[in-house]
Every structure is written in C-alpha cells, then in structure tokens.
Amino acid sequence: MDSSIDYGQFEEGRAVNYWNLDRTLRRELQRIYTDDEFEWAHSRLEEFGSIVGQTIADNADYIDDHGPELEPYNKHGDVWNRVRYPAEQLENERLAYEMGIVADAFEAPPGRDEPMPLSHNLAMQYLLCYADPGFDCPVAMTAGAALVLEKFDDGSLSAYSDALTSREYADLIEGAMFLTEKQGGSDVGANETRAEWDEDAECWRLTGEKWFCSNIDAEGTLALARTPDAPDGTDGLSMFLVPHADPAGVDGPLTKGDRLEDGPLSPGAVNDQLYRRLKDKLGTIAVPTGEVEFDGAKAHLVGEQERGFKQMTEMLNLERLSNAAASCGIIGRVLLESKIYAANREAFGETIDQYPLMRADLVDMAVDHEAAVAYVFEAARLFSERERAERTGQDADDAYRLMRLLIPIAKLRTARLAVETASYGMEIHGGNGYVDDFVTNRLLRDAQVLPIWEGTENILSLDVLRALEREDAHEPLFETIEDRLASVSHPALAAAVETVETEYHDLAGALATLAGEDAEYAQLSAKRLAHYVFDVFTAALLLEQAQTHLEAGNGRLALVARRFVANELEAQTARGIASGDRLALEAFESIVQYAPVDPETLET
Template sequence: MDAGIDYGRFDEGRGINYWKLDHTIRRELRRSYTEDEFEWAESRLAEFGDLVGHTIADNADYIDDHGPELEPYDKHGEVHNYVRYPAEQLENERLVYEMGIVADAFDAPPGRDEPMPLSHNLAMQYLLCYADPGFDCPVAMTAGAALVLEKFDDGSLSAYYEGLTSRNYNDLIEGAMFLTEKQGGSDVGANETRAEYDEDEGCWRLDGEKWFCSNIDAEGTLALARTDDAPEGTAGLSMFLVPHAYPDLESGPYTKGDRLEDGPLAPEAVNDQLYRRLKDKLGTISVPTGEVEFDGTKALLVGEQERGFKQMAEMLNLERLSNAAASCGIIGRVLLESKTYAANRDAFGDTIDQYPLMRADLVDMAVDHEAAVAYVFETARLFSARERAERAGRDADETYRLLRLLIPIAKLRTARMAVETASYGMEIHGGNGYVNDFVTNRLLRDAQVLPIWEGTENILSLDVLRALEREDAHEPLFETIEDRLASVSHPTLAGPAETVEAEYHDLAGALATLATEDAEYAQLRAKELAHYVFDVFTAAQLLEQAQTQLEAGNGRLALVARRFVANELETRDARGIASGDQLALKAFDSIVRYAPVDPETLTETIGVDD
C-alpha cells in the first residue's frame, strides 16, 4: 500500500523541489486554472519550485544575516539615498523576476496568447515564501503598483508600467506603497503629506513624512497626499508615483540595469527626499524598510485627483491576498520542516513521528495548511476572474461583493495561523528551533509581521462589517456556501456536511442579529464573526473538493475535511476525550504524507460510529 511521501529521506526542508512535494498547492491550481493554463504552468512552477528550494533558500539565509544597508549621504555629505544590497539578494531578484513572477500576469508569456491569471502571481509568491517572505514584499508591491497603473493611468506613466511588468531584470523597476504616517497609522484619512503643483516644472511636489516604507528605494513607489483645498479624510487624498530618481518621462525610470551599471545616483539625480534610516526589524530583513522625508519631492499624479484612496484600495486587495499567500507559504515550509524533523529525530527508541501526540499535531498542522490554501486560492481564483472580466469590459459586481468579504478574512485568518504554526514548528525542533542557525527561527520572525502588514486583525474585522453593511456581501456568500453544500452527496461526507449546514444557518442567524444591534455591539463581535465566516466557508469548500476527489477514487481530502469540521465547528462532549476518535492515528499517512485513500476503506478509517 502507498504510504505517501517518506520525509525521512530528507535531512531538512531545503535542497528539494517545493512544488513537487506540495500536493496541496498542485491540487488547488489544477482545480482553479483552465486546462491549458495548467498545462502551460506546470513545468514552469516545477522549475520555480526547484529554484526556490535550492538557490533562493540558500541565499535567503545569508541575506537574513547580511541584509540591505542604507547610506543616506555620500562622502561629501550630499543626499544620495543609496541602499546597498548583498550580491545574494541581487541574484535572487534576477532569478525570480526573470521567471515571470510579476510579468506573466500582465503580459502574455512565451508560449501563450494572453497573460496568466493573477492567481498565478500569487502561486509563485506562495512558493517564494517557502524561502523568503521578506523578498516577497517587493514582489507583491511591484504587482500591486502595476495593477494600479493598469487600472487608473491615462498612459502618461506607461514607461513605469512597462518597467514594473518587465521580465528582463535590467529593464525592471520595483514597486512600493508609502502609506503609513506616524500620526495616522491605520487611520489613513489623518495623513498630513501635502501635494502642490509646480507650474514651472510641470509636476507635483510633495512635502511630509512617511513612517514605515518597505522597499524604500523602489522606483515605482505609490504614495497618498492631499492637494490644496482638498477635503479632509480619505476623500481628499490623491495618489502619486514618487520615483527614487529625479523623474524624467522622456528618459524613463531608473531601472535595475541602470543601478547595477552606475551604482549610487549622483546627488543631482536623486529625487528631493531623504531616506532617514532603515528600521531595525525583528524579521523580513531582505526588504529594506525605513522612514522617508518628502521635501519638495517630485511626483507624478496617478489618474484623477482625490481618487487616491479608492485607487490604493485596489492595490490593497492584491496586497492582502499576497499577504495571505505568504502566510500559506510559511505554513507550508514550517510543516515540511516539521514532517522532516519528526521523521528523523529518534527519541526513546523510535522516530518522534511514531508517537500519538506528535502524529495528532502533524495531522492538525497539515489540515490547517489544507484549509488556508483552499480558502486563499479560491479567493485568488475569484479575484483573477474579476480582473479578467474588467479587462474585457464585462460586469463583475457580484464577484466584487463577495471578494470584499473574503479578502480581508483571508489575510486576517491566515496571518494568525502562520504565526501559530511557525511558533509550534520551533517547539517541534526543540532548542534547535530557537537558534538562528535553523530556519524555524527566521520563519517565526518573518511571520510576526503578517498580522500587521496591510491592516491589523481589528482593522480587517471592521472592514468585514463594512462589506456586509455597504455591499450586502452576505448574499453572494450564502449563495456560494449553499452551492458548495448542494454538491456534496457521498455518504462518507454526510455527517460533516450536516454539521456545516447547521453552522451555516447559525452564521446567518448571527448576521441577522448583528443587523439589529447597534454599531458598538457589532464592532465588539466583528472579529469572532470574521473567523466564523472563514470556518464555515472553508468547510464547505473542503467538502465540495472532497466530493470531487471521492468521485475520482481518492478519499484523502474527505479525511482532511472531516478533521477540519471537527476541529473548528463541532462541539464535543468532554472536549472529545471520551469519544474514542483515533482519526489522527489511522489517517496519519494519508493526511500528513499525502498517501491516497481508497474510498471503500473510509468507514474503517474514520470509525464506525460516524
């Protein structure tokens, strides 16, 4: 009988192909891509998974100890805002961008007539985060800036769009998003940066301070500022592109190739801003994050004035999905490291993955990984469909309404899962897991920023309330859950399906209750509500996919779905201690090692009482 992947043959979770070992992401993309998209992408994702598992992973550990350094001034005391990168980081950049991680979603790659869906960009980000979530930040913002220019630029910034979407590293520029100000934080409407039009130069100039600027020296930076006589709050904000170099639309942006050839900019070529310092961060060392002072900084208006917050929201949607994909990638890498360590670590005469407690822990880590990936890449599929519809001039309002609910929840839940999984992965490794020589240390440090980037859990929970109140997002949510549950018919799934249907009705009741309560009470329960939506939606999603897998002759996902429902939605007497449930032991090879399951044996596996 096929026992699945033997993790004992690996020394650690590197020097291997992440794509080939991760059956979860492979299944999700096969489900969400069209047949021709998957046929084109499979070999490239395999190549990328191998690249990340070898070169990128090795370089990432070195970069964590020898990250970017800032030289604000040259030897004559003139501002030159030079960020010095280790050679290993430049190698990673060239390899990753030239694999098409951004370009392929905006420009038809070789062998295709049209671009890949944006979910392909997110899938590559997911694999990249097995090795370096910090580097994924510039990748995500480059894609986000490209999306904003695609949607809102009138063509005057086409040279910047071409740089953001280049698959040639020498012609590439990276994106960034300078949003946070010291006094504002999540209250974007409190931003104080001002923009004034310079008639002589024919451009805008910005004055103000940005407090937490990741990818500080990007050439394709987007920033919000308030023009003269603009209203207060978010309604008065406009969006500007703020290049690292003094912008000249005729010569185009200052590309990676220019930087590599010329080194630091001459002081007269530096845009009028000061990179004050880099933040001394806990993790994500590979992305330089710092403080920026705008002092008459030359800037280029993106789209219409006073539409900046709406434009930034479009970028934030993709950034939040990128954050969720990064969380899933960290969970996947921690799970891989934990499986590998447990299969090799001898204690009391056996490897520790043979002991019941460790087996249960690895099963639940694997189920969490399955759940996170299923939710995030279903949301990514819908996001891609919406973007393609808009490009083609078709209406996508219904999809947008659902995404307004799913996207903040995707980021909210998976970021927390990444932190908790990374923390437990350190525990599995014992003292070694706490030491910087082992990757679990870095994965936890990198994961800790994910609940903060692109909105904290509280901010996202309030966004969920806004989606329900303003978009009636519960309507497409309920319709989707009902459709998923209606497709489930296999007897093995009957019990979990009944539980999920009951919880779905309770969720609907909870939403009806909140609709009749005052705003203060709704805010009090917003976080619980967001997690509840994740649990019910994900359970329905897993059950539908389990049904499909059962019809194809494999019952493995039925075991995953059952475990997820039991963990997140069932209320068990005495906390299940007296239930006799041994699924974690009987299903270990199937859930943890991806061993296939004959549907005919499922009754025996899950227990006769079910």
C-alpha cells in the same frame, strides 16, 4: 495516483523542489486554473519550485544575516539615498523576476496568447515564501503598483508600467506603497503629506513624512498626499508615483540595469527626499523598510485628484491576498521542516513521528495548511475572475462582492495561523528551532509581521462589516455555501455536511442579529464573525472538493474535510477526551504523507 511521501529521505526542507512536495498547492491550482493554464504553468512552477528550494533558500539565510544597508549621505554630506544590497539578494531578484513572477500576470508569457490570471502571481509568491517572505514584499508591491497603473493611468506613465512588468531584470523597476504616517497609522485619513503643482518644473511636488516605507528605494513608489483645498479625511487624498530618481534628471525610469551598470545616483540625480533611516526589524530583513521625508519630491499624479484612497484600495486587495499567500507559504515550509524533522529525529528508540502526540500535532498542522490554502486560492480565483472581467469590459459583480468579504478574512486568519504554526514548528525542533542556525527561527520572525502588514486583525474585522453593509456580500456568500453543500452526497461526508449546515444557519442568524444591533455591538462582534465566516465557508469548500475526489477514487481529502469540521465546528463533550477518536493514528500516513485512501474504507 501519487503514492505517499517518505519524509525520512530528506535531511531538511532545502535542496528540494517545493512545488513537487506541496501537493496541496498543486491540487488548488489545478482546481482554479483552466486546463490549458495549468498545462502551461505546471512545468514553469516546477522549475520555480526547484530554484526557490535550491538557490533562493540558501541565499535567503545569508541575507537574513547580511541584509540591505542604508547610506543616506555620501562622504561629502550630500543626500545620496543609497541602499546597498548583498549580491545574494540581487541574484534572488533576478531569478524570481525573470521567471515571470510579476510579468506573466500582465503580459502574455512565452507560449501563451494572453496573460495568466493574477492567481498565478500569488501562487509564485506562495512558493517564494517557502524561502524568503521578506523578499516577497517587494514582489507583491511591484505587482500591486502595476495593477494600479493598469487600472487608473491615462497612458502618461506607460514607461513605468512597462518597467514594473518587465521579464528582463535589467529593464525592471520595483514597486512600493508609502501609506503609513507617524500620526495616522491605520487611520489613513489623517495623512498630512501635501502636494503642490510646480509650474516651472511642470510636475507635482510632495512635502511630508512617511513613517513605515517598505522597499524604500523603489522606482515605482505610490504615495498618498493631499492637494490644495482638498477636503479632510480619505476623500481628499490623491495618489502619486514618486520615483527614487529625479524624473527630470534621467531618461525614463531608473531600472535595475541602470543601477547595476552606473552604481548609486549622484546627489544631483536624487529626487528631493531623504531616506532617514532603516527600521531595525525583528524579521523580513530582505526588504529595506525605513522613514522618508519628502522635501518637494517630484511626483506624477496617478488618475484623478481626490480618488487616491479608492485607487489604493484596489492595490490593497492584491496586497492582502499576497500577505495571505505568504502566510500559506510559511505554513507550508514550517510543516515540511516539521515532517522531515519528526521522520528523522529519534527519541526513546523511535522516530518521533511514531508517537501519538506528535502524530496528532502533524495531522492538525496539515489540516490547517489544507484549509488555509483552499480558502486563499478560492479568494484568488474570484479576484482573478473580477480583474479579467474588467480588462474585457464585462461584469463580475457577484465575484467582486464575495471577494470583498473573503479577502480581509483570508489575510486575518492566515496571518495569525502562520505565527502559531511557526511557533510550534520551533517547538518540534526543540532547542535547535530557537537558534539562528535553523530556519524555523527566521520563519517565526518573518511571520510575526504578517498580522500587521496591510491592516491589523481589528482593522480587517471592521472591513468585513463594511463589505457586508455596503456590498451586501452575505448574498453571494450564502448562495455559494448552499450550492457547495448541495453538491455533497457521499455517505462518508454526511455527518460533516449536517454539522456545517447547522453552523451555516447559525451564521445566517448571527448576521441577521447584527443587522438589528447598533454599530458598537456589531464592531464588538466583528472579529468573531470573521473567523466564523472562514470556518463555515472553508468547511463547505473542502467538503465540495472531497466529494469530487471521492468520485475520482481517493478519500484522502474526505479525511481532511471531516477533521477540519470536527476541529472548528463540532462541539465536543469533555473536550473530546471520551470520544474514542483515533483519527490521528489511523490516518497519519494519508493526511500528513499524502497517501491515497480507498473511498470504500471510509466509515460513514
């Protein structure tokens, strides 16, 4: 059994191995992977954790100050659409993609006969976000574009699929998703971009404007447009792949190797679009985000006409999980930096992690991190189960129905938690946390976009209602919660189980009430409902895991589960002030430093 971690041995949260220090992630992956998957992945993730903690983390700080730059026109005034990247960003790309961050989930990696589950891609994104959540955006969209082509392409775009999933950086292209338009925002059905078939060029041509385009110069960009005579709203949208380069002017997709070897495209080889400008953003500097005007841009239809929105939602499920994994990675890095700083910073003759208020803060930050990671990777497990079933022609209806409910909640809850945790991490560091020289400044700026990307909290809350109404997602939700609570029998967990059972029945009653109310009242309650589902589901999940760990001889997770239940589900008289609770003092080493706990020492 692992001993506790002495965070005082580190100066800061870099030049370290993030995989080795994040025992929470290790526990969750060991739970959701098969034994042979984890045996194969462990050494790979350990190597990647070192690469991120050493090289990528240092490069990320430089990129934040010297990010990509756009040159829309060349010196002769011709459209050039060149994005200039610093060498440090190209190095980060090569390191991450050649480690298989996308490829391993789509093609069998070396040493395996089949691909890893998509949860492995999310685990690597999580580790990457310890260093650079901005760079994770292109990684996530590359995986998303690859998934869409795997599901819906008839084989005509196989060269793009192969390039999106390449393990060789020189043969790679990245993905993107151009969804947002100025007049629409979250209202995708207001899309005004048009697609017309060009008989002479034998391709589709897109005309219109996209307003918020991340990874603007990706070669594997997916965009929605409306074909002639298509109906209004989302039902009339079709999906297209719009290359950066004119597909008639190059032999196959324009890869990273082509760009590095040949430099920027000549104006004649640029697709018919203008990258108007890059957004001057608060954070996520590594990903170039801008505005694009399609002026008859050549494009390939993906799948069937007027099925684009449905196809895009498949990508959106993975993107939302990627967003949640990124949030968890930021929380993990902020927590690590806070633990190290508190173990080294002296005030009034003691390191500040010896003071009760700081101990309570670090304990609750650690519990939030445990809860977020457990929930997100349970949703990732269900997503991976559904995708594997589809690949083999099997049914995974219950997994799909439950993941449709869990995924928007995962993104909703963890994105807000990342912002709150990063903000408080700055406070722990005092004035240093507020300045650019320290990473907490950047982590807060990067975290702030996570509640916005892939749907705001209000949009996600409405999606929760749709999952309940259209998929009857409450049925697998209730069954799962009941099964988990029924598996918990240890006396040390009895009081927490009783609380969760009470809240579970109240949740079921709340859902029954909403089913009988009008749509307006249901929408009014949707956000509270989403958080309620997170709290009850996560509590049951943590208690089930705590039972397993108690049986194996370690009571640490029982302390985590009980603290989560107390914080999120118990009603506390006088706000807990008169309760006599001293857990943050007595269990600090266990919860914050991962010290094991003898189950016999736990009070029942």
